[in-house]
Structures are given as C-alpha cells and as structure tokens.
Amino acid sequence: xxxxxxxxxxxxxxxxxxxxxxxxxxxxxxxxxxxxxxxxxxxxxxxxxxxxxxxxxxxxxxxxxxxxxxxxxxxxxxxxxxxxxxxxxxxxxx
Numbered sequence: 001x002x003x004x005x006x007x008x009x010x011x012x013x014x015x016x017x018x019x020x021x022x023x024x025x026x027x028x029x030x031x032x033x034x035x036x037x038x039x040x041x042x043x044x045x046x047x048x049x050x051x052x053x054x055x056x057x058x059x060x061x062x063x064x065x066x067x068x069x070x071x072x073x074x075x076x077x078x079x080x081x082x083x084x085x086x087x088x089x090x091x092x093x094x
Contacts, residue, residue, distance in 0.1 A: 001032075003041065004089045012041075019086075025074035027086065030066040043090055051087035052076040058089050
C-alpha cells in the first residue's frame with residue numbers, strides 16, 4: 001500500500017496491509033480505508049482515489065467515509081512480482 005497525501009505530495013509506504021476482497025478479487029475500499037484509519041492514518045473526511053494501472057490515472061472513489069460499494073477492481077491492482085500494490089491518493093480538504 002502506498003498512500004500519497006496531497007497537496008504536499010507526501011508518500012507513505014505501508015507493507016503488508018490486510019485487505020478484504022470480493023469473490024471476483026476486487027478490493028473492498030471502504031474496509032481498507034477503515035483499517036488504515038485504525039492504524040492511525042489521518043484519512044477522515046478526505047477525498048480518496050486509487051491508481052488504475054489500465055487507465056494510467058487516478059480514479060475518484062469519494063469522500064471518507066466511503067460507501068461499502070466502493071471497490072478497486074482486480075484489474076486495477078498493480079502487480080510487482082508475487083506482491084500486489086495499491087496506490088491510494090488522499091486529498092486533504094478543510
């Protein structure tokens with residue numbers, strides 16, 4: 001998991017973040033964000049987007065708290081050898 005905090009473009013690498021997936025392999029984004037908040041990351045009421053490898057751009061997911069229906073499709077999960085990486089972009093709003 002790599003978090004990118006805007007507007008300062010601060011990056012945080014978080015290894016081995018547990019994730020929950022649907023039967024088709026999509027990541028349940030709301031649960032992922034909830035877990036990161038439990039770890040102490042300041043994500044409350046911020047804009048959340050994820051990197052889509054296929055589209056080569058960030059896809060808007062919503063403002064925290066995200067709906068349970070917010071997913072990262074399996075096709076948008078970056079593969080790095082045997083590992084999988086997810087890039088989340090967080091935009092802090094006032």
